Amino acid sequence: MFPSMIGVSLRDSKGVPQVKSVTGNKILRILKANGLAPEIPEDLYFLIKKAIAVRKHLQTNRKDKDSKFRLILIESRIHRLSRYYKSTKQLPASWKYGTAVIA
Known part of the structure; x- marks a missing residue:
């Protein structure tokens, strides 16, 4: 699942407007830290x-x-x-x- 899709699903289902304001990091940085980032941008x-x-x-x-x-x-x-x-x-x-x- 791509970062934009994760952001859309969090916005629509959980009501999180911006992940960065909640976590302090962008979605892609969180995925990279856990080794889950996509190979191709x-x-x-x-x-x-x-x-x-x-x-x-x-x-x-x-x-x-x-x-x-x-x-x-x-x-x-x-x-x-x-x-x-x-x-x-x-x-x-x-x-x-x-x-x-x-x-």
Whole structure:
């Protein structure tokens, strides 16, 4: 479960508006301290998930030029984010977006 989902469920079910104001730490820091943090940052994960969905759509709709263009934009956003996360050491330097990541 991702930090944003944890925050939403705490807000909706328990009435906790901000976890940081209660605990003094953000949700991701709490997860990292307990060794439960996700391997890939959340925003990058959801961009990869979106790219997979667009690729699947393009397999059945090959002439959809707008989706091809949007896939290029999504993948460029993935590359930009991965470059940032590599420079801040949140991703390993050897991490690459490609078919291995998608599978």
